[in-house]
Amino acid sequence: MKMNFNNPVLFKELKLRFRSPKSFIGILFYLIAMCIFVFGFIFATMTMSGTSYFRPSESFILFGLLAFIQLGLVLFITPGLTAGAISSEREKQTLSILLTTSQSSFQIITGKLSSSIAFLLLLIVAGLPIYSLVFLFGGISPLDFVKVFFFLFVTLLAIGSVGVMFSTLIRRTIVSMIATYGTMLFLSVVTGFIFLIVLQMTAFNHMGTGTPSPSMLGHIIASINPAILFASLLSQGMGDSISEMTQVKFPIWIGYLIFYLSLTVISLFIAVKKLRVNMKRSK
Amino acid sequence: MIEIKGLTKKYGQFKALDNLNLTLSEGTVFGFVGANGAGKSTTFLILATLLQPTAGDVLIDGVNIRKNPEAVRKMIGYMPDFFGVYDQLKADEYLDFYGASYGIPEAERQKLIPQLLELVNLSHKRHAYVDLLSRGMKQRLCLARSLIHDPKVLILDEPASGLDPRARVEMRDILKTLKNMGKTILISSHILPELAEMCDEIGVIDNGRLIAHGSVAEIQDKLRGERVITVRLVGQLDSAIAFFEEDPYVLNIEKLDADDGIRFSYKGTEEDQIILLKRAIMNNIPILSFMEHVTNLEDVFMEITKGAD
Numbered sequence: 001m002k003m004n005f006n007n008p009v010l011f012k013e014l015k016l017r018f019r020s021p022k023s024f025i026g027i028l029f030y031l032i033a034m035c036i037f038v039f040g041f042i043f044a045t046m047t048m049s050g051t052s053y054f055r056p057s058e059s060f061i062l063f064g065l066l067a068f069i070q071l072g073l074v075l076f077i078t079p080g081l082t083a084g085a086i087s088s089e090r091e092k093q094t095l096s097i098l099l100t101t102s103q104s105s106f107q108i109i110t111g112k113l114s115s116s117i118a119f120l121l122l123l124i125v126a127g128l129p130i131y132s133l134v135f136l137f138g139g140i141s142p143l144d145f146v147k148v149f150f151f152l153f154v155t156l157l158a159i160g161s162v163g164v165m166f167s168t169l170i171r172r173t174i175v176s177m178i179a180t181y182g183t184m185l186f187l188s189v190v191t192g193f194i195f196l197i198v199l200q201m202t203a204f205n206h207m208g209t210g211t212p213s214p215s216m217l218g219h220i221i222a223s224i225n226p227a228i229l230f231a232s233l234l235s236q237g238m239g240d241s242i243s244e245m246t247q248v249k250f251p252i253w254i255g256y257l258i259f260y261l262s263l264t265v266i267s268l269f270i271a272v273k274k275l276r277v278n279m280k281r282s283k
Numbered sequence: 284m285i286e287i288k289g290l291t292k293k294y295g296q297f298k299a300l301d302n303l304n305l306t307l308s309e310g311t312v313f314g315f316v317g318a319n320g321a322g323k324s325t326t327f328l329i330l331a332t333l334l335q336p337t338a339g340d341v342l343i344d345g346v347n348i349r350k351n352p353e354a355v356r357k358m359i360g361y362m363p364d365f366f367g368v369y370d371q372l373k374a375d376e377y378l379d380f381y382g383a384s385y386g387i388p389e390a391e392r393q394k395l396i397p398q399l400l401e402l403v404n405l406s407h408k409r410h411a412y413v414d415l416l417s418r419g420m421k422q423r424l425c426l427a428r429s430l431i432h433d434p435k436v437l438i439l440d441e442p443a444s445g446l447d448p449r450a451r452v453e454m455r456d457i458l459k460t461l462k463n464m465g466k467t468i469l470i471s472s473h474i475l476p477e478l479a480e481m482c483d484e485i486g487v488i489d490n491g492r493l494i495a496h497g498s499v500a501e502i503q504d505k506l507r508g509e510r511v512i513t514v515r516l517v518g519q520l521d522s523a524i525a526f527f528e529e530d531p532y533v534l535n536i537e538k539l540d541a542d543d544g545i546r547f548s549y550k551g552t553e554e555d556q557i558i559l560l561k562r563a564i565m566n567n568i569p570i571l572s573f574m575e576h577v578t579n580l581e582d583v584f585m586e587i588t589k590g591a592d
Contacts, residue, residue: 006383008380008383008384009384011380011383012369015376016371016372019371092367093363093367096328097361097425099332100331100361101356101384101385102353102384104353277334279348279349280350
């Protein structure tokens, strides 16, 4: 697979996306919502505490809430942006022509994915000035900030790749979207429930023995849940208590990284392989 | 230039293509005739590397589409029967995108685009959004797009479908220009007289099988069978019918709707036909006109698709 940075699909997609007023309106409303939330939170906190200042600890809570808002944004917007990447070309009857060009399947898939990721990154970057407000009040290190953004990027890359994969495999955009949202809900919500059930079952099985046994399955499930990861990033204690519950001393963020990067690679591989028909003789 | 050997495509038990064999030399303009669902588009999809054949091989300029589809894509320009366009791109941006998709350097693209737009008579629409172009203009733009990488072979699936008569004439003129440029063109169309006018060879496909292949004249002769002759008369209809009934080669005489003549099938040679006309005149049959109905490609099409859904 040759990486070509001069990707015509990427440039075409960006041109089309930013020619439409919808993108700018989307960014505008996102920023307005963020501003209302941040200034509302600061105002409400100061009013309730009866002080005229904002404490660093409160600033950290705001940072944490913003990080979860960004995570929610990534989880809910990415499927919408990527699950129609290929299927919408098919529905608009432009795909067959695109596939007869000399662009490689990898170029087409990465072009589609990159354009969606670029838009999401723009949303996140556009929100940075609002984010920077939390620095004014202290309580957050630049490393916290980098960690949150790095894992946001890993998450959107993986969900985006799953969206593009479903879009390649499924002919209709609506079905592809349902499949991608389903996957996202499984990863972010269902894994949380399964984690709790696994923990309960492990505890139940060892009731009366006095020594809790390690739950590898519980730890793996906890490692693929974005909400648990973000909680552990924002609070070291959260990561430690998960390890205590599962009796597995493997850092959650490493498990998360391995799982989501593998998901990205596998999804992109399937999308690239399935984009064009295999002209070789059927065995 | 194009060699199709034993090409077969099955969808479950249904054979969309059944052992299709065809060889076309460079510069040939080949017209594919057949009813809807006969297998024309399936053949074109396989040639365009968009559909996997069940059996058989296709070689384009010696390159096997199964072994090296990437090389084949560089040699072909494909225009599907139904296609969409990126509505928010301008005509020149549309061509520029596809030029870039074929790896053509930007400087070269900037020279090519005006030339292609001129070829398809769209120079005046260079900066117009594709969305705002008429259907005929979109068809021509798509044709220009298929030419951007200077392909040796053009595969045009119903390029004139849905066009008004003027747009059809414009499309036909462009195709004639491409023919003069020496491109090998495969074209399917239901606008059969146009195919007859511009094609060197015609292939008739029915139920996935190539049932006839040759020049337009050869195909017409092959499928013609009996001639149909129309004779218009000035009165004496009954005596004329009696006269023609005596000829052993005349069959199925019927009166014309306007009651001013007769029509019959004739299975004699051209010489016999001349003698028949001379005899009729000598017998004082008041003939106003004596006309053989020329079998055109439309008739051939109607004949071969008889009974098809």
